[in-house]
Amino acid sequence: MTRTLRTLAAALLLGGTLLGSCTSSSTGSEPADLIVYNGNVYTVNENFDKAEAFAVKDGKIVAVGTSEEIRGKYKAAEELDAEGKTIYPGFIDAHAHFYRYGLSLQSADLVDTESFKEVVQKVVDHRQKYPEADWITGRGWDQNDWPVKEFPTKDTLDLLFPDTPVLLTRIDGHAALANQKALDLAGVTPQTKLVGGLVEVENGKMTGILVDNAIDLVSSKIPAPTEEESREALKIAEANTFAFGLTTVDDAGIDKATVDLIDDMHRKGELQMRVYAMLNPTLGNQDYYFKNGPYKTDRLNVRSFKIYSDGALGSRGACLLEPYHDKHGQYGFLLASEQEFRDIAAKLNEHGFQMNTHAIGDSANRLLLDIYGEILGGENDKRWRIEHAQIINPADMAKFGKYNIIPSVQPTHATSDMYWAGDRLGKERVKHAYPFKELMEQNGYIPLGTDFPVESINPFYTFHSAVARQDAKNWPEGGFQMENAMSREDALRGMTIWAAKSNFEENEKGSIEPGKFADFILLDRDLMTVAPEQMREAQVLRTYLDGKLVYKK
Structure with missing residues (x-):
């Protein structure tokens, strides 16, 4: 996200103020705080019904119907004439890194760099802006976007x-790429060995590349x-997410200190974004919770732990059943032992916490699905999740339904990886990667997220990638592995009610129905009807939380 957009989003955050100039002309007698009418309202209820209007009181929706019905029954000091604009429930990002995203905006932005030379220039520019910083940090480079698709070195x-x-x-x-000074401070040498990570060494010398657990050193x-x-x-992250219509974010991997800070800011009115927290499995977090x-x-909502089983496909850390097609003899690796995964699964089950595990490779997915199955035993409502579920061996697909395991996916991963995923996996195995529709069919629903800042914060990219399976230039023609494309209705469900369900929150959010939080957004177009090439250009006009305006374009 550009600095201009960050500044704009922050400037437009309205901090929960109500609509300022609207006056009521409804004729009803029952009191309400806000009436929204003359809208193209997608309730995303069980029947995917549409409506024109709804009334809000005390932060919750009290009635949904036609404009005539709602304005004839309720009287509110504030009214919003939607002027036929499309209204959806507030978007729920089922997998993101909210706090880390906010922190990353203070580092060098290396996203969309087209060469390592450009990376270096951005780092130099960042250093000139922050010359007194003890460390130089940056995020976002991807060697697969460069002419030479190899890891850079620290020279x-x-x-x-x-x-x-x-x-x-x-x-x-x-x-990650570290320079020698950083490696020295961490005591990393060519002889450093560790489980679930790699310090890359060539000709007896470190290249500076660290993979998975080695980064933590x-x-x-x-x-x-x-x-x-x-x-x-947290404040700037909230401003930007509101600007894109998000009203709940699942923060995947945070500690108690961050949870406590979010809670404190909520109580003081400094932060409003709803957060579903996935805790890091540190001993401190385990002991307390x-x-x-x-x-x-x-x-x-703090009721889940985020576990990492393997790395990523792009860095060849995803754990595969067969070797990488473009790196013979390399399978990726697990980030912990099989017994450690079994132990944490047993503990989470014993203490009533949801287990949400990052699993990319088909080997990692098989292992975790089997461990989940051992613990869960069969049909259940514990809603344990596999985060990403990118590569699934066909023999393992039915395990999601058998044990009611939720695949939590991020559609833009497919359209970001499709250029080179075949190189990593080969033409046969790649057919079983990013199988969103098939995964959805296992339990009848699937939550969708962005994984920002790994991918763009923009949920309309999620929608377009799920439905059209194309990139920003609408490539490839006809879409990537379209047998696993989602319908528009199911994509919207995945970003609203299904995401809420994966968080045990479907009774309080995710649809525009009486009794639920009045979290909703107004868009400049209807994603259900516009041409696919227009989906990514959608703009949020207003975002409401508890019936209060928190963003206005």
């Missing part, structure tokens, strides 16, 4: 920044952000 960074540690993280967060040395910096990160149990408010 140039060593020459430019011999005395300042540098850590530049790949777009997926599963590989260096990143753990970066000073933690101050509380003030953390608060600012296993003792105290899940925690729930109207805006914060």
Whole structure:
């Protein structure tokens, strides 16, 4: 996201103020706080019904119907004439990194760089802007977008920044490039060995590339952000997410300190975004939450843990059943032992927490599906999730339905990876990658997310990628592996009610129905009817949370 857009989004955050100039002309007698009428309202209820109007009181929807019905029954100080615009429930991003995204806006933005030379220039520019920073950090590079599709090396960074540690993280967060100063501070040498990670060495010398768990050796040395910096990160993240119509985000992988900060900001009115927190499985998090149990408010839900089973396909860390097609003899790797995954699964089940596991490769997915099956035993309503579920061996697909395991997917991963996924997997195995429709059919629903900042924060990219399976230039013609494309209705469900269901929150959000939070958005177009090439250009005109305006274009 550009600096201009970040600034604009922040400037437009309205902090929960009600509509300012609307006056009521309804004739009803029952009191309400807000009436929305003359809209093209997609309720996303069980029947996917449409409506024209609804009334809001005390932050919740109290009635849905025609404009005549609602205005004839209710009287409200504030009214909104939607002027025929399309209204959807507020979007729910079922897998994102909300807090980390906010922090990343303070680092060098390396997204969409077309060469390592461009990466270096952006890092140099960032250093000139923040010359006193102890570390130089950046995120977003992807060697698959460069003419030479190989990992970079640290040589140039060593020459430019011999005395300042540098850590530049790949777009997926599963590989990074560190300079020698950073490696020295972390005590990393060519002899460093670890489980679930790799320190790349060529000709006896470190290249600077770190994969998966090896990144932590260096990143753990970066000073933690101050509380003030953390608060600012959450505020700017909220401003930008509201601008894209998000009213709930699933923050995948945070610690108790961040949870407590979010809760404190909610209580003080400094933050409004609803957050479904997936906890990191640290011993500290386990000790506290296993003792105290899940925690729930109207805006914060803490009842799940985020587990990592393997790395990413782009950095060849995804754990595969057969070797990489473009790297013979390399299978990727698990980030922990099989027994450790079994142990944490048993603990989470014992203490009543949802298990949400990152699994990319077909080997990792098989292992976790089998472990889930052992623990869950059969049909259940524990809603354990596999995050990403990118490559599924056909023999394992039915396990999602057999054990009611939820595949939580991010459609833009398919359209970002489709250019090179076949190189990694080969033409036969790639047919079983990103199988969104087939995954949806296992339980009858599937939650959708973006994985921002790994992918764009924009949920309309999610929608377009799920339905058209094309990139921003509408390539490839006819779409990528269209047998697994989703219908428009199901894509909208995946971004609203199905995402809510994956969070145990379908009774309070995800649709425009009486009794639910009045979280909704107005768009400049109807995603159900526009041409596919217009989906990515959709604009949010207004975002409401609890019936209060939090963003206006």
